[in-house]
Amino acid sequence: MEKNSKIFVAGHRGLVGSAILNNLRNKGYHNFVLRTHAELDLTDQSAVYRFFEEEKPEYVFLAAAHVGGIMANSRYRADFIYQNLMIQNNVIHASYLNNVKKLLFLGSTCIYPKEAPQPMTENCLLTSALEYTNEPYAIAKIAGLKMCESYDLQYGTNYIAVMPTNLYGPNDNFDLETSHVLPAMIRKIHLANCLTQSDWISVREDLNHRPVEGVDGKSSEKEIEQVLAKYGIFSGCVKLWGTGTPLREFLWSEEMADASVYIMERIDFADLCKGQDTVIRNTHINIGTGIEHSIREVAQLVCKSVGFTGVIEFDSSKPDGTLRKLTDVSKLHALGWHHQIELEEGIDRLYKWYIENSKTWEK
Numbered sequence: 001m002e003k004n005s006k007i008f009v010a011g012h013r014g015l016v017g018s019a020i021l022n023n024l025r026n027k028g029y030h031n032f033v034l035r036t037h038a039e040l041d042l043t044d045q046s047a048v049y050r051f052f053e054e055e056k057p058e059y060v061f062l063a064a065a066h067v068g069g070i071m072a073n074s075r076y077r078a079d080f081i082y083q084n085l086m087i088q089n090n091v092i093h094a095s096y097l098n099n100v101k102k103l104l105f106l107g108s109t110c111i112y113p114k115e116a117p118q119p120m121t122e123n124c125l126l127t128s129a130l131e132y133t134n135e136p137y138a139i140a141k142i143a144g145l146k147m148c149e150s151y152d153l154q155y156g157t158n159y160i161a162v163m164p165t166n167l168y169g170p171n172d173n174f175d176l177e178t179s180h181v182l183p184a185m186i187r188k189i190h191l192a193n194c195l196t197q198s199d200w201i202s203v204r205e206d207l208n209h210r211p212v213e214g215v216d217g218k219s220s221e222k223e224i225e226q227v228l229a230k231y232g233i234f235s236g237c238v239k240l241w242g243t244g245t246p247l248r249e250f251l252w253s254e255e256m257a258d259a260s261v262y263i264m265e266r267i268d269f270a271d272l273c274k275g276q277d278t279v280i281r282n283t284h285i286n287i288g289t290g291i292e293h294s295i296r297e298v299a300q301l302v303c304k305s306v307g308f309t310g311v312i313e314f315d316s317s318k319p320d321g322t323l324r325k326l327t328d329v330s331k332l333h334a335l336g337w338h339h340q341i342e343l344e345e346g347i348d349r350l351y352k353w354y355i356e357n358s359k360t361w362e363k
């Protein structure tokens, strides 16, 4: 990529897309073509084709997707498979039709089988059944990575698919139901801490900035307590989901962005085929840290960061999801990229960001 290459970051206001845009800007790239979801619905094929014909981007980061945590994935299954297939089909095919020089497709490590040997190498793709909670999302992501590989093989394009582990960082989704575990824990434990200290100003600031169904910063204390209790948030206690025993790996979103730009700048599809036989498979790249933590451990780190000394309980009627999904990052390390921010530091950074971005309430 040249510094003045025309770059389309799809999903540039999301967790990863916003970090990719910042990373590119910091490296001196400046010729961006950007559209919000409201300006361009990527599920709309004719609108996407028109956009590519008019704008002719040279490089595409495909970080737009329908995304959510375990509850969103298991409840809104149709949305996850339909929207993701549509977005990626439209963007990848329009890139081919308009001679995009290189595209990076973001998948997820949930593409790997539920019982995959740990840590999971790229080669365990399609070897056995998927985890049911996020199967529709995973199937869309597998289709996306195979679409990149197939276009590269048939049409000689240069599309790379990366499979990130669980991500967290600035611009995360903090919704109490649909978010991933880390932003959910940050917000729940923060609110429980505020209730414990009777810090109603902070509770109201939080609810004004990020409304929760049925309550906002102007509601009575009793109404707020009743609604928060439905999400497992109490004075002195937080009830999290599942058993607390599943293991997860977490990568700071700005590091994910750095790895994405690193790969776009240096790695071509041909590099990923080297050493593979005539049947070329698994040209995608895992992105992660190779380090896992139990959900209970993660909750303890969040409590430490927030300063919450109350009780953490687990509600085993809620799903655990897959029990382990540790990525093998040998391929990524061999390509020369390594993470730097460990989970404890990342949680401190995210909590700081969260607090700084909740203070919009006019007292």
Ligand SMILES: NC(=O)C1=CN([C@@H]2O[C@H](COP(=O)(O)OP(=O)(O)OC[C@H]3O[C@@H](n4cnc5c(N)ncnc54)[C@H](OP(=O)(O)O)[C@@H]3O)[C@@H](O)[C@H]2O)C=CC1
Pocket (backbone or CB within 6 Å): 010, 011, 012, 013, 014, 015, 016, 017, 036, 037, 038, 040, 041, 042, 043, 062, 063, 064, 065, 066, 067, 083, 087, 106, 107, 108, 109, 164, 165, 166, 167, 168, 171, 172, 173, 180
């Ligand atoms: N977060 C994580 O832990 C992980 C994420 N990933 C992958 O990384 C990528 C980025 O995810 P993340 O940044 O977390 O997701 P976010 O939800 O934070 O951002 C997704 C972005 O896509 C946009 N978008 C969604 N649907 C459409 C649409 N139909 N048309 C146009 N824009 C749309 C959203 O806009 P709007 O909000 O306005 O709808 C948003 O800006 C995704 O491919 C995801 O699958 C992979 C592994 C883990």
Ligand SMILES: C[C@H]1O[C@H](OP(=O)(O)OP(=O)(O)OC[C@H]2O[C@@H](n3cnc4c(=O)[nH]c(N)nc43)[C@H](O)[C@@H]2O)[C@@H](O)[C@@H](O)C1=O
Pocket (backbone or CB within 6 Å): 067, 068, 069, 070, 071, 073, 108, 109, 110, 133, 134, 137, 165, 166, 167, 178, 179, 180, 181, 182, 184, 185, 188, 240, 241, 242, 243, 246, 248, 295, 318, 319, 320, 321, 322
């Ligand atoms: C990135 C990846 O993310 C999703 O998979 P997931 O890792 O299972 O998702 P998660 O982050 O929501 O949960 C991780 C773990 O944490 C536990 N947990 C505890 N308490 C809360 C809680 O309060 N909220 C949430 N969300 N989880 C909680 C929860 O029970 C589970 O054991 C995919 O669907 C898909 O989107 C994908 O690719």
